[in-house]
Amino acid sequence: MTLTLDAPVATDLDVTYDALRDRLTGAVHTPGEAGYDALVTPWNLAVPMRPAAVVDARTAEDVVAAVRFAGAHGLTAGVQATGHGAESSLAGHLLIATKGLDECTVHPEGWARVGAGVKWLRLVQAAAPYGLAGVNGSTTDVSIVGYTTGGGVGPMARTFGINADRVRAFEVVTGDGEFRRVTPTEYPDLFFALRGGKGAAGIVTALEFDLVRMPTFYGGAIYFDGADAATVVDRWRDWADALPEQATTSFVVFQLPPLPEVPPPLAGRTTLGVRMVWTGDPAEGERLLDQIRAVAPVILDDAMLRPYTEIDHVHADPVDPMPVTDPAILLHGFPAEAAERLFAVAGPGSGSPQLMVEVRHLGGAYAREGAHPTAFDHRAARFSVLAVGMAADPRALPHAAELFATLADWDTGGVWPNFGIPHDGPSARRCYSEATLARLAEIVATYDPLGVLQAGHYTRALD
Ligand SMILES: Cc1cc2nc3c(=O)[nH]c(=O)nc-3n(C[C@H](O)[C@H](O)[C@H](O)COP(=O)(O)OP(=O)(O)OC[C@H]3O[C@@H](n4cnc5c(N)ncnc54)[C@H](O)[C@@H]3O)c2cc1C
Known part of the structure; x- marks a missing residue:
């Protein structure tokens, strides 16, 4: 994430947008015009998105027109759905806002088709009457397409793997301005690049993917006093490793402010907090979580048999837009010494400025390659660590760096594309292996020869 709070608006371009306006079902807004701020302002308010113009896309044809217009005028194009993964340098000159691509159809036999602007919440609600669910992330407030193009690792990852492996088809506009339907057999190179490669190879307009049968789940979070954190996590480490694949678990050290929306x-x-989603028999899930409940006094118990529509209770992520820093790493192990080091830097009494430090347990179906190759390179990681602080707190990023340095012995050197969005050489090297980077560069060069898509630019700068 870039924290340049006064990023310049790219207004010194000798471009008028009338010709583009005439071709759109949607609209174009430039800075100062009504509609511009609402479309460009991201969920992460710390990240300034200041493109020269924003296209309010309503149809796939609008995206084609915008990308072709950008190409014809020497502009770059970026894409934004919600701005949960905003990165200033990815805005491009012409930001294509996908909120208006809002189709959402659930097929009762177990799959869905969604437009690029659809958030998980809408799909969760549309699928629930059929007893179906999507393999979403910790919050249903992000777009399904943004999440899935980065792999997509959620609170059922150990049972059902990453959502990128559930994709049937993409509809996409590549940097050459062509609209394509992409499946394992039609444009398999793009099918590879779009599952993990984020928006490097194209702007997705619609996505078709498989759902799972999950009317209910046993799970949520149980919370302990900070004083018991080290004891509980000591037990959690062995407990998590012994869990069957029906369980996905994480823990979080919260330092939440005394606000009305925070439970007292x-x-x-x-x-x-110790979180768990259990996809098997609820009684067995309860029995397993009772083993953690027994370690120390529980100060808030929010785990139970729930309808799937309550999946957001598990991580309790914030929904309202806010200015945050959220760096992350991946670990190949989390032994007792790693836990000790984590609590020394980010535990109670450490002076940590983070709102939360989260450790997710991986493995299970997450670790297995899907049926088709992807640009997601982190199946071997065993844990993910995420630190979320307030962007206005100058201690947040240096402290996260200190935390990650203390865990360096177990650091894989990688990061999920969703937790460390690739936008330049160094960030891309953390997201992808050398082989994947080389393949992405080749695919981007094929489908975007002029370099219109801003997100693909890092592939051109690789050695
Ligand atoms: C509170 C919170 C919780 C999260 N939890 C999880 C989690 O559990 N698991 C996980 O994997 N990630 C998680 N994320 C990360 C999230 O998945 C990424 O930030 C993702 O990029 C969000 O997609 P978006 O479209 O909503 O965001 P945006 O900021 O709108 O888009 C971010 C990027 O996604 C890509 N993208 C978006 N739309 C398109 C498109 N139409 N075509 C091509 N590329 C596109 C582009 O690269 C774009 O720059 C979380 C983020 C937050 C803030």
Whole structure:
């Protein structure tokens, strides 16, 4: 994430947008015009997205027109759905906002088709009447397409793997301005690049993907006082490793402010949450979580048999836009010494400025390659660590760097494309192996010869 709070608007371009306006079902807005701020302002308010113009796309044809216009005028094009993964340098001159691509159809036999602007929440609600669910992430507030193009690792990852492996088809506009339907057999190179490669190879307009049968789940989070955190996590490490694949678990060190929306037991103090989603028999899930409940006094118990529509209870991520820093790493192990080091830097009494430090347990179906190759390179990682702080706090990023340095012995050197969006050489090298980078560069050069898509630019700068 870039924290340049005064990024310049790219207004010194000798371009008028009338010809583009005439071709759109949607609209174009330039800075100062009504509609511009609402479309460019990302969920992460710390990231300035200041393109020269924003296209409010309503149809796939609008995206084709915008990409062709950008190519014809020497502009770059970026894409944004919600701005949960905003990165200033990816805005491009012409930002294509996909909120208006809002089709959402659930097929009762177990798959869905969604437009690029659709958030998980809408799909969860549309699928629930059929007892179906999508393999979403920790919050249903992000777009399905943005999430899935980065792999997509959620609270059922150990049972069902990453959502990129559930894709049947993309509809996409590549940098050459062509609209294509992409499946394992039609443009298999793009099918590879779009599952993990984010928006480097194209702007997705619609996605078709498989759902899972999941009317209910046993799970949520149980919370402990910070003073018990180290003891609980000591037990959690062995417990998590012994869990069957029906369980996906993580823990979080919360330091939540005393705000009305924060449950009183968690407000204004350091607490530890242990989360679990159990996709098997609820009684067995309860029995397993009871083993953690028994370790120390539970100050808030929010785990139970729930309808799938309550999946957001598991991580309890914030929904309202906010200015945050959210760097992450991946680990190949999390032994007792790693836990000790984590608590020394980010535990109770450490002076940590982070709102939350989260450790997710991986493995299971997450670790297995899907039926078709992807640009997601992190199946071998065993844990993910994420630190979220307030962007206005100058301690947040240096502290996260200190935390990650103390875990360096177990750091894989990688990061999920969704947690460290690739936008330049160094960030791309953390997201992808050398082989994947080389393949992405080749695919981008084929489908975007002029370099219209801003997200593909890092592939041109690779050695
Ligand atoms: C609170 C929170 C919780 C999260 N939890 C998880 C989680 O559990 N698991 C996980 O994997 N990730 C998670 N993420 C990361 C999230 O998946 C990424 O930030 C993702 O990029 C969000 O997609 P978006 O479209 O909503 O965001 P945007 O900021 O709108 O898009 C970010 C990027 O996604 C790509 N993209 C978006 N739309 C398109 C498109 N139409 N075509 C091609 N590329 C596109 C582009 O590269 C774009 O720059 C979380 C993020 C937040 C803030």
